[in-house]
Amino acid sequence: MSDIIVDLNDRSYKIIVENGAINSFSNYLMHNASVKNLVIISHELLMKNYGLKLKNNLENSGYEVIEIILPDGDDSKDLKIYNEIITKMIDSNCDRTSVVIALGGGVVGDISGFVASSFMRGIKYYQVPTTLLAMVDSSIGGKTGLNFSKKKNIVGSIYQPVSVVVDPDLLNTLPFSEKVSGLGEIIKYGAIKDRGFLNNLYEWVKDIENFPYTKAIERCCQIKAEIVTKDENETDLRRILNFGHTIGHALESHLGYKMIKHGEAVSLGMKCSAWISHKKGLLNTEDYNLLIETINRLPLPKISALDPEKIMHYINFDKKNENGILNFILLNGLGKAIVTQDVSSFEILESIKVLHEY
Numbered sequence: 001m002s003d004i005i006v007d008l009n010d011r012s013y014k015i016i017v018e019n020g021a022i023n024s025f026s027n028y029l030m031h032n033a034s035v036k037n038l039v040i041i042s043h044e045l046l047m048k049n050y051g052l053k054l055k056n057n058l059e060n061s062g063y064e065v066i067e068i069i070l071p072d073g074d075d076s077k078d079l080k081i082y083n084e085i086i087t088k089m090i091d092s093n094c095d096r097t098s099v100v101i102a103l104g105g106g107v108v109g110d111i112s113g114f115v116a117s118s119f120m121r122g123i124k125y126y127q128v129p130t131t132l133l134a135m136v137d138s139s140i141g142g143k144t145g146l147n148f149s150k151k152k153n154i155v156g157s158i159y160q161p162v163s164v165v166v167d168p169d170l171l172n173t174l175p176f177s178e179k180v181s182g183l184g185e186i187i188k189y190g191a192i193k194d195r196g197f198l199n200n201l202y203e204w205v206k207d208i209e210n211f212p213y214t215k216a217i218e219r220c221c222q223i224k225a226e227i228v229t230k231d232e233n234e235t236d237l238r239r240i241l242n243f244g245h246t247i248g249h250a251l252e253s254h255l256g257y258k259m260i261k262h263g264e265a266v267s268l269g270m271k272c273s274a275w276i277s278h279k280k281g282l283l284n285t286e287d288y289n290l291l292i293e294t295i296n297r298l299p300l301p302k303i304s305a306l307d308p309e310k311i312m313h314y315i316n317f318d319k320k321n322e323n324g325i326l327n328f329i330l331l332n333g334l335g336k337a338i339v340t341q342d343v344s345s346f347e348i349l350e351s352i353k354v355l356h357e358y
């Protein structure tokens with residue numbers, strides 16, 4: 001496998017996808033060796049399962065390692081936890097040469113990235129994702145953030161890591177439902193950029209336990225790297241990564257984050273967006289069926305009794321963040337996502353009915 005590069009001039013970095021990488025992590029360090037200390041930010045169970053091996057490997061290579069353990073759950077992406085992390089870093093004599101290692105899923109990655117972007121005006125950090133979702137999406141591209149006053153990611157920055165090290169072996173302890181959630185995002189990459197990849201996914205998702213995770217993660221990382229390279233700040237092209245997300249976010253907010261996982265909601269959102277694309281004559285029937293049947297092979301939660309008003313309330317809330325404009329992602333053919341403002345509330349509500357039909 002050739003290196004996957006996010007090419008951003010002097011902020012360019014490599015995404016390494018390597019089974020067992022966690023056990024020889026020091027081989028993948030890219031920063032200058034003269035660092036004060038390395039700070040692993042993680043959760044308790046992840047630290048026990050993987051972090052200790054990582055720590056041993058780094059200590060054996062001569063580094064001082066600090067551990068910072070976060071409480072479980074999305075609540076940990078707030079200012080209180082941020083405060084605790086910074087306090088612990090100051091107490092541990094961290095300085096401008098300290099390096100953060102984010103060992104975890106999206107929450108750990110987001111808060112650790114934000115800590116790195118703000119501690120002493122910015123220090124280096126590595127993303128070491130442990131969930132399938134984080135491996136294919138949130139660990140790449142430098143989006144960092146905190147929730148504040150019940151608003152998600154309202155405080156944050158785009159701050160790129162020194163490297164992203166993906167060890168697919170870490171999926172061995174990932175709960176099945178988290179794998180399904182990650183597969184939703186993987187299908188998204190086929191839908192927006194690579195019809196051939198989607199054809200493979202149609203076969204591969206039949207058997208989720210024996211799914212070729214490493215191969216699929218590599219392809220998703222390549223696609224995400226290409227997109228971030230072209231549009232780091234999400235002024236245009238990067239928006240296509242939000243395929244399925246407008247309706248997906250509304251479903252997550254409506255049903256509650258405990259009822260539906262992010263990638264599951266995105267999968268359902270993709271069905272709706274594909275239906276709108278098909279209805280508008282952008283996506284032919286064969287391609288529409290291929291995408292829908294691939295998604296239908298995932299064991300997704302059954303949706304009943306959606307309240308259309310609530311769905312539109314959440315979608316309109318997202319719109320407010322974009323100066324009143326709803327940038328919707330459709331497929332102008334499979335593997336060819338487009339950004340459009342030409343999707344009406346009526347079309348969105350009609351598309352949601354499709355969720356009850358399968």
Ligand code: GLY
Pocket residue numbers: 137138140141143234238241242
């Ligand atoms: N998760 C979408 C993005 O990184 O832009």
